[in-house]
Amino acid sequence: MIDLRSDTITKPCSNMLEAMLKANVGDDVYGEDPTVKQLEKKICDFFGTEMSMFFPSGTMANQTAIKLHTLPGNQVITHKYSHVFNYEGGGGSFNSGVSFKLLDGPKGIFEINDMINAINPKNFYHAPLSKLVVLENTTNKGGGACWDVEIFHDIKKVCKDHDLGLHMDGARIWNSLIANKNNPLIYGENFDTISVCLSKGLGCPIGSVLTGKKEILKNAIRIRKIFGGGMRQVGYLAAAGIYALNNNIERLAEDHNKAKQIAKELKKKNFVKELNEVETNIIIIELIENCNKQNIIDFFTAQNVIMDWHSMGLNKIRLVTHLDYTDSDHKNFLAILDKCVI
Numbered sequence: 273m274i275d276l277r278s279d280t281i282t283k284p285c286s287n288m289l290e291a292m293l294k295a296n297v298g299d300d301v302y303g304e305d306p307t308v309k310q311l312e313k314k315i316c317d318f319f320g321t322e323m324s325m326f327f328p329s330g331t332m333a334n335q336t337a338i339k340l341h342t343l344p345g346n347q348v349i350t351h352k353y354s355h356v357f358n359y360e361g362g363g364g365s366f367n368s369g370v371s372f373k374l375l376d377g378p379k380g381i382f383e384i385n386d387m388i389n390a391i392n393p394k395n396f397y398h399a400p401l402s403k404l405v406v407l408e409n410t411t412n413k414g415g416g417a418c419w420d421v422e423i424f425h426d427i428k429k430v431c432k433d434h435d436l437g438l439h440m441d442g443a444r445i446w447n448s449l450i451a452n453k454n455n456p457l458i459y460g461e462n463f464d465t466i467s468v469c470l471s472k473g474l475g476c477p478i479g480s481v482l483t484g485k486k487e488i489l490k491n492a493i494r495i496r497k498i499f500g501g502g503m504r505q506v507g508y509l510a511a512a513g514i515y516a517l518n519n520n521i522e523r524l525a526e527d528h529n530k531a532k533q534i535a536k537e538l539k540k541k542n543f544v545k546e547l548n549e550v551e552t553n554i555i556i557i558e559l560i561e562n563c564n565k566q567n568i569i570d571f572f573t574a575q576n577v578i579m580d581w582h583s584m585g586l587n588k589i590r591l592v593t594h595l596d597y598t599d600s601d602h603k604n605f606l607a608i609l610d611k612c613v614i
């Protein structure tokens with residue numbers, strides 16, 4: 273089976289499992305797990321942030337960030353493609369009682385002027401109070417596109433002037449760092465809070481970290497507890513994260529190369545209307561009008577290839593390359609694509 277649905281389907285390699293088995297652990301609800309502490313410190317050092325906290329999922333890390341930055345009735349400004357709006361089960365309203373102001377723009381990226389226009393004037397009490405801006409890098413529904421990090425400083429300044437928090441949903445921040453050779457410290461300098469996933473491109477079975485300013489994150493321990501994310505001897509999982517940070521970041525370039533090669537082949541297919549310009553490990557196919565999508569699904573399924581058929585929209589299919597999509601999978605898949613006529 274060649275599984276291109278997501279980079280979340282990876283399983284820990286034997287070296288990662290060994291690191292997990294050897295982890296020195298304690299009760300992290302008491303703040304006594306040395307391996308969790310080590311992971312949190314490593315993330316702080318990496319991004320130049322003051323404080324970090326381990327979470328079971330990226331969704332919980334993002335939801336905690338929204339809770340920390342807002343009060344019920346406040347508004348969050350984000351792109352209409354964003355994960356926090358589309359794929360967190362309505363958590364923004366459920367957990368924090370916030371509404372979203374949605375911005376447009378290609379590939380899940382918005383213009384700073386649109387963001388400025390979206391901020392409700394503070395004394396205009398008829399409108400919800402704007403309180404938080406959320407960026408996503410790389411963009412998921414936007415096809416793995418990367419923000420130009422040069423704009424972060426300007427965005428930060430606008431947020432500061434308008435008393436808005438600034439959160440980065442960095443589930444795939446690693447892909448962006450590698451694709452653009454950016455210095456991770458740029459993130460710590462500009463964002464109040466940053467969530468990162470260890471369980472996507474980096475190949476961990478579970479785990480996310482919320483990192484950022486101490487002034488904000490000092491309250492995260494209570495929110496995480498309320499959300500049910502206080503975990504006990506979780507150093508076994510943090511050890512996987514440490515292993516992944518040490519070993520699996522640089523190699524993301526391989527996933528990006530494979531995705532670019534796949535896109536090149538896909539462009540030749542007559543069922544493809546458009547493809548995103550592949551910057552990292554995500555390919556989103558937009559199908560031609562009147563295309564029989566089921567025929568495509570049936571063809572690839574019969575060849576033991578699965579993709580994300582539905583979550584990006586009815587006329588779209590998403591493919592994601594990852595750690596467990598091997599060189600031989602890649603060779604086989606390119607051959608399948610070559611002979612594919614639908």
Ligand SMILES: *Cc1c(COP(=O)(O)O)cnc(C)c1O
Pocket residue numbers: 328329330331332334355356408410411412441443444469471480
């Ligand atoms: C996957 C993802 C998350 C978090 O997902 P979990 O499955 O809860 O870990 C957040 N943001 C983006 C952009 C994602 O792709």
